[in-house]
Amino acid sequence: MYTCAMCSEHYCKKGELEKLPVNCPCNEKEEQEKIKKLYSEAENYKLAHNSALVEAEGYCKKTRLEEIMDFANKCNFKKLGVAFCVGLSNEAKALCSILKHNGFEVNSVVCKNGSIPKEFLNIKDSEKVRPGTYEAMCNPIGQAIFLNNAKTDLNIILGLCVGHDSLFIKYSDAPITVFAVKDRVLAHNPIGALYLSDGYYKNKLYK
Known part of the structure; x- marks a missing residue:
């Protein structure tokens, strides 16, 4: 162990x-x-070597967004993919705008692509987020396949749900980095639960 x-x-x-x-x-x-x-394999060496350079050059000076762009440039990744949650559409638009401004070609695919009803996964109406309404399932496999079809060099996850991110990672051909993860309760700052684990959240996390 x-x-x-x-x-x-x-x-x-x-x-x-x-x-x-x-x-x-x-x-x-x-x-x-x-x-x-x-690590001596060409692709692995490129990723490891350049990530170490980005870490040192941006240490406590650059935001994660800046570091992602630095990493992509060092690896000569020009075609980027963004797999995002529909709930973060405004953030996705801003992210893609910044990436394009900095010279990258950007493909973005929303989680609800395909508009596949949740009933396809045998989700009952009572099990929906909003019972009585049409709810499209999240389609992370679709996000990966469409970005694969676009032949992206690097894919960026923006706010995919737990589990959906797992499927996206499983099916993506390109290397993946995470810009932000989903946590609706903590304003997408999930590590906040750890900082609160000895206080406000203790009874929730140590049941």
């Missing part, structure tokens, strides 16, 4: 490998050598 989240020292970060706990992944030398070989 791996328990890196419970480690208070993180000797891996410091390079103090003689102090590693028994179940540290650093101890798995053979597996780590296999992993390192994967």
